[in-house]
Structures are given as structure tokens and as C-alpha cells.
Amino acid sequence: MRNLIAFFRRFRVFLIFVLLQVVALSVYFTFLNFPRSQYLTSASKVSGLILTVQNDITKHFNLSLNNDKLQKENIRLRNRLPQSFQRMQNGWAKINDTLFHQQYEYIPASVINSTSTKRNNYFTLNIGSKQGVVRGMGVFSDKGIVGIVHTSSAHFAVVKTVLTENINIDVMIEPIGLFGLMKWDGRDPRRGSITGISNDLKIxxxxxxxxxxxxxxxxxxxxxxxxxxxxxxEGKPLWDVVIRFSEDYRTIQRVYVIKNLFQEEQNKLELLIPEDKEE
Amino acid sequence: MNIVVKHIIRFIVLVAAQVLVLNQLEIGFGIQFMVYPLFIVLLPFDLGIIYMLLIAFVMGTSIDAISNTYGLHTSSLLVITYLRPAIFKLFGPRDGYDILKEGNMYEMGTRWFISVFGLMLLIHHLWFFTLEIFRFDDMLFVLRKTLFSVPLSFLFCLLFQAMFVTKPNSR
Structure with a gap:
């Protein structure tokens, strides 16, 4: 017993160092996969407040660029309004449309904190679970997709962006409809890659x-x-397709969070698929 | 000024500079500026290592909480804090440190500061980027990031000292 106490006395500095280091590293490595708490993230109240104040000042730096973007989107949407079409047929009766149900709803948000040079980049949004944001919702901007909501507190949310290691968004290449998973290698915030595309196809x-x-x-x-x-x-009949993102993640400010009204139904249905048994 | 108040102010200014200004500067090539290791060097010479480790933990956690890095900054700051006594001993004067002095560039000399702080910053950045990327086949990328970032972080630290640390002869 006395030896044990002597041991602890002798190595107490090292033991405290190891203890603190283990706390820090376990928070780091568990967070990459699943967020245990919101206290150590920018979704917490204090950090969210600091970042809001900061964003109130710095959001004006990119103001004209963002105004241009919003104006372009407005033009695109305005072109679809009924007023901008000429009516070609008259006299049709209007009935309640049962062919189309709304599946997706969009919640506007602004990015109050963002990085783009790290290996895993997270954005903080100024809306949270009070506005209906929960883990697993998609986020996009007027130009392209942004990421998936990672964790949310009452008034803030942290988004795991396209610029993270295990993002794996399923995408397709348009005219031929090829499916693949999109990844990011951590180097260039302007380019990502798609894996799983067979090299006998011409793209x-x-x-x-x-x-x-x-x-x-x-x-x-x-x-x-x-x-x-x-x-x-090398060694596989596959292409590594390099893609150039249409959104510039370094200047992003306005985003939309996607709420899928049928998500639960789809999840419930997909649970019925029997799992592959390992042999 | 009271030494405790002085260090608390320095703590707040460094954390604020890191999360509000330097984390937002992204100039490409994977360069990141980190100035907060300066705080550990400037702590008094006679402060116990356990207190320093606890201070480093608090500082790292407060930076992590705001910049969405979840423990990366904490871990690398703890490493250099733990190594601080050994590094100080390595470059220390023959008859020990004068505990009335502080480990800044003006009181300890440029050569001491460059070797001690440069080494600490190098270890800090190397640990940080290795953990962040965490792949052996990307070691060259880690080294490139470290070698680009260390000199720039060092320059920012010199700037910070010029602004906030009083020179001995102007007292």
C-alpha cells in the first residue's frame, strides 16, 4: 500500500497529464462519430452567443456578394411564378390537388461560424430545435448541398459539412444516372471525389x-x-471521379435546412429489410 | 499590476484573438494560425506543473468549445505544457531562471525565445495536425501544414508580444 502511494506521488504529474489527455482525446474521437453532449460545442449557449455577436459584425464583409446570390435565386424563382406565364387555356375547373403532396419543407438559416481548412469542418447555424432542426436533416444553399445537421441545441445547430471525412453523400452523375458516394480528402475545399463508379462507363x-x-x-x-x-x-476497375463543388464553402452565409415530412415513414419501411447474416 | 489579473487578462485576450480573429483567417494551403501557446510560455517560472496542466486544460477547452474542434486544441496544449519544464531546462541559463522575470522575448532575449518557443510551437502544431488528419499515408501533408503554419503563428506571437507585453526599460 505504501508503495502504491509512493508510486502515485512520484508520477502524479504524469498521471494528471494522462488523465486530462484521455478526457480531451476521448471527446475528440467520440465526437467525430456521435455527439454525446452539446456543452463542448458551439451549439452551447455561451459559445453560440459569442459567435452571434461576432457574426453580426463580420457578416457585412461579404454582403454585396450574398445580395447578388440572393437576387439571382429570386430571379430564378420569380420566373416560375404564375404571373410570369401567359395563360393559354381558360375555363378549367380548379380542384384540390391530390396528385402531389408536399414532401420537403425548407427552413431558412444563416451560418454564424464556419471553417474550411480543417480536416473536419463544421458550420454553426443560428437556428435550433425550437425552430424544428434535429439531427440528420439536410442543409443546402442556393448553389449546392452543404451538409447534414450533426447536433442541435435550443437555438443553435452544428452542421457536419461536405468538407468532413465520413460524409458519404449518395450522388449521381446526371445524364447517365450513375450512382456513387461522395467523399472529401481533406485538401482542397473546392474539390471532392466520388467513389464506386465502374471504369467501363464513359463520363x-x-x-x-x-x-x-x-x-x-x-x-x-x-x-x-x-x-x-x-x-x-490502382488495381480496381473503378474511376476516382474528381468533382468541383458548385458552392464555395469559404464564403457561405445563407443556407436552408431540409425537413423531410416522409422521413419517418421511409425509415420505418427500410427497417423491414432483413439484415445480411454473416457466415 | 497584480500578476494574477495580468494573466487573466492575457488569457481572455489570447482566447478571443484565437477564436474571433485567427480562426476566421483562412488563406489556403492548410495554414492555421495558433497564438494561444504563447500563454503557456509566459506563465511564471515558479508555477507548479500541475497548476499549469489544469490551466492548459481550461484554456484548450474554452477554445475548442467555440471553434468546433472538440478536444484537439486541448490535447495539443496539454502536450506542450507537460514538456515545458524539460524544454526550459534544456535551454535554461547555467544558474537557473530568475523567478522575477517572465519568459517573454524582451526579458529573456531573442535567441532564448526563438529556440524555446519555436520548439514548443513546432511540437504543438505537429501534434495538432497529426491528430487532425490521423492517417499515416498523409504524413507529408501533415508536415507541409506544420512547416507552413509554424512561422506564421510565430510571427503573430511576436506581434502579440509587441502589443501587450511591456518592455522592461519602458517601465
């Missing part, structure tokens, strides 16, 4: 890449980027 440069909408997080056909280059993968 044109600059063909559009859009979301596939398979998991119900994103609707089908949201912009992601364009194919820039095809690199062969």
Missing part, C-alpha cells in the same frame, strides 16, 4: 453531379458540382 467532363435522394435527407436533384477529372484507381 463526360463537366457533366452535372446532383444528389440521388436515396436516404431521404436530400431531395433528388439538388446541385452538388461538376465532374472535373477522372483518375484510375
Amino acid at each position: 463526360k467532363r463537366w457533366s452535372k453531379v446532383v444528389t440521388r435522394g436515396g436516404s431521404g435527407i436530400f431531395p433528388r436533384g439538388l446541385n452538388v458540382g461538376k465532374v472535373e477529372k477522372l483518375n484510375p484507381v
Whole structure:
């Protein structure tokens, strides 16, 4: 017993160092996969407040750029309004439309904290669970997809962006409809890559890449980027497709959070698929 | 000024500078500026290592909480704090440190500061980027990030000292 106490006395500095280090590292490595708490994130009250004040000042730096973006989106939407179409047929009766149910709703938000040079980049949004944001919702901007909500507190939410390690968004290459998973290698915030595409297929440069909408997080056909280059993968009959994101994640400010009204139904249905048994 | 108040003010200014200004500067090539290791060097020479580890933990956690890094800054700050006594001993004067002095550039000399703080910053950045990327086949990328970031962080620390640390002859 006396030896044990002597041991602790002798190595107490090292033991305290190891203890604190283990706390820090376990928070770091568990957070990458699943957030245990909101207290150590920017979704907490104090950090959220600090970042809000900061954003109130710095949001004006990119103001004209963001105004241009919003104006362009307004033009695009305005072109679809009934007022901008000429009526070609008159006299049709209007009935309640049962062919189309609304599946996706959008909640506007602004990004109050963002990074783009780290290996895993997270954005903080100024809305939270009070506005209906929960873990697993998709986030996009007027130009392309942004990420998936990672954790949310009452008034703030943290988004795991496209610029993280295990993002794996299912995308497709537009004219031919090829499916693949999109990843990010941590180097260039302007480019990502798609894996799992067989190399016997011809893919044109600059063909559009859009979301596939398979998991119900994103609707089908949201912009992601364009194919820039095809690199062969060594030893496998696959292409490594390099894509250029259509959104510049370094200047992003206005985003929309997607609420899928049928998400629960889809999840319930997909639970019925029997799991593969390992042999 | 009371030494405790002085260090608390320094703590707040460094954390604020890190999370509000330097984390927002993104100039590409994977460069990140980190100035908060300066706080650990400037702590008094006679402060116990256990107190320093606790201070480092608090500082790292407060930076992590605001910048969405979840323990990365804490871990790398703890490493250099733990190594601080050994590094100080390595470059220390023959008859020990004068506990009335402070480990800044003006009181300890430029050469001491460059070697001690440069080494600490190098270890800090290397640990930080290795943990952040955490892949062996990307070691070259880690080294490139470290080598680009250390000199720039060092320059920011010199700037911070010029602004907030009083020179001995102007007292």
C-alpha cells in the first residue's frame, strides 16, 4: 500500500497529464462519430452567443456578394411564378390537388461560424430545435448541398459539412444516372471525389453531379458540382471521379435546412429489410 | 499590476484573438494560425506543473468549445505544457531562471525565445495536425501544414508580444 502511494506521488504529474489527455482525446474521437453532449460545442449557449455577436459584425464583409446570390435565386424563382406565364387555356375547373403532396419543407438559416481548412469542418447555424432542426436533416444553399445537421441545441445547430471525412453523400452523375458516394480528402475545399463508379462507363467532363435522394435527407436533384477529372484507381476497375463543388464553402452565409415530412415513414419501411447474416 | 489579473487578462485576450480573429483567417494551403501557446510560455517560472496542466486544460477547452474542434486544441496544449519544464531546462541559463522575470522575448532575449518557443510551437502544431488528419499515408501533408503554419503563428506571437507585453526599460 505504501508503495502504491509512493508510486502515485512520484508520477502524479504524469498521471494528471494522462488523465486530462484521455478526457480531451476521448471527446475528440467520440465526437467525430456521435455527439454525446452539446456543452463542448458551439451549439452551447455561451459559445453560440459569442459567435452571434461576432457574426453580426463580420457578416457585412461579404454582403454585396450574398445580395447578388440572393437576387439571382429570386430571379430564378420569380420566373416560375404564375404571373410570369401567359395563360393559354381558360375555363378549367380548379380542384384540390391530390396528385402531389408536399414532401420537403425548407427552413431558412444563416451560418454564424464556419471553417474550411480543417480536416473536419463544421458550420454553426443560428437556428435550433425550437425552430424544428434535429439531427440528420439536410442543409443546402442556393448553389449546392452543404451538409447534414450533426447536433442541435435550443437555438443553435452544428452542421457536419461536405468538407468532413465520413460524409458519404449518395450522388449521381446526371445524364447517365450513375450512382456513387461522395467523399472529401481533406485538401482542397473546392474539390471532392466520388467513389464506386465502374471504369467501363464513359463520363463526360463537366457533366452535372446532383444528389440521388436515396436516404431521404436530400431531395433528388439538388446541385452538388461538376465532374472535373477522372483518375484510375490502382488495381480496381473503378474511376476516382474528381468533382468541383458548385458552392464555395469559404464564403457561405445563407443556407436552408431540409425537413423531410416522409422521413419517418421511409425509415420505418427500410427497417423491414432483413439484415445480411454473416457466415 | 497584480500578476494574477495580468494573466487573466492575457488569457481572455489570447482566447478571443484565437477564436474571433485567427480562426476566421483562412488563406489556403492548410495554414492555421495558433497564438494561444504563447500563454503557456509566459506563465511564471515558479508555477507548479500541475497548476499549469489544469490551466492548459481550461484554456484548450474554452477554445475548442467555440471553434468546433472538440478536444484537439486541448490535447495539443496539454502536450506542450507537460514538456515545458524539460524544454526550459534544456535551454535554461547555467544558474537557473530568475523567478522575477517572465519568459517573454524582451526579458529573456531573442535567441532564448526563438529556440524555446519555436520548439514548443513546432511540437504543438505537429501534434495538432497529426491528430487532425490521423492517417499515416498523409504524413507529408501533415508536415507541409506544420512547416507552413509554424512561422506564421510565430510571427503573430511576436506581434502579440509587441502589443501587450511591456518592455522592461519602458517601465
